[in-house]
Amino acid sequence: MILGISIVIFVLVEGILIFSIIRYRERPGMPNPFQNHGNLKLELVWTVIPTLVLFVILFFTIRGLLYVAPENEPAASASQPRMEVTAVGHQWWWEFYYPNYHVTTADTLEVPVNTTVHVKLFSNNVIHSFWVPALTGKTDVVPGHDNTKWFVAQKEGTYTGICAEYCGTQHANMRFNVKVVNNNDFQTWVSSQQQAATAPTDPLAQKGAALFKNQCASCHGIVGVNLKQFYDTAQECSDLPGGKANGTPQCLIGPNLTHFGSRNLIAGGVLDNNTENGNCDPNNPKLTQQCNLAKWLKDPQGVKPGNDMNIGELTNDQIQQLVAYLEGLK
Ligand code: CUA
Secondary structure, three states: OHHHHHHHHHHHHHHHHHHHHHHOOOOOOOOOOOOOOOOHHHHHHHHHHHHHHHHHHHHHHHHHHHHHOOOOOOOOOOOOOEEEEEEEEEOOEEEEEEOOOOEEEEOEEEEEOOOEEEEEEEEOOOOEEEEEOOOEEEEEEEOOEOOEEEEEOOOOEEEEEEEOOOOOOOHHHOEEEEEEEOHHHHHHHHHHHHOOOOOOOOHHHHHHHHHHHHHHOOOOEOEOOOEOOOOOHHHHHOOOOOOHHHOOOOOOOOOEOOOHHHOOEEOOOOEEOOHHHOOOOOOOHHHHOOOHHHHHHHOHHHHOOOOOOOOOOOOHHHHHHHHHHHHOOO
């Protein structure tokens, strides 16, 4: 409506302007044009008309604001149940913890369709902003001030989310997906995510598991390896009472990798977890391009400069072992 009004005014004003410029342009020997300074009638007209137009626009603006304003969170019902998720903003990736199910994941928030998803927003570092344009507006994630928001996804599918508050060099690469699935698929997913990681049987993957314990386990957690259970990252990473005190492990800086192989995104949402389609032989640089995990392990700072993964250079054999292990963690 506002666009329509603006187009009419634009065409009218510019039309008269262009007409006047051409029709009344200066020609040699012309007298001074008629002076209308101080004409009360004219000045009233060009004040009152724009004022009226602005009031019309104000009406439509207020109507639009009321239309998009959030309603109160609906109570849980049989047709629209409610679930809770804690979204933790890290520099620069999103971690998701499901307090009702004790599941921790990263980069993809999986939720059932037609369910009120109540999101607790948590940061222990800088201010981020949780935004999934197709599902819900922005809400800041402020350290020491725990915001919440809620949304309902009415259609299955994958929706892109991003961080919408400048939070450091990789702010633009702090992405995530919201994957909306039907209720059965969600329950299946939850049950599989609740399991501890299975020990690998493949010799290459076994080497990778040993390497993980040696070199990765001080920043990353795997339930069944260096973690006893999934824990509430938000509580754990804060200095809130009951966080570190209740015997859960110290806050880990990197994502929980327990079911890494089941994820679609890695590295804070900047890379697809595309190992299955590609060949992960790091000795072949061309093929590494088709295997994002190998690419990431080879040079995490090259993929995402400034991120917390500052590791020594891994050999191609080590990369291959880690890829075999981590991608096997379904
Ligand atoms: Cu987090 Cu921008």
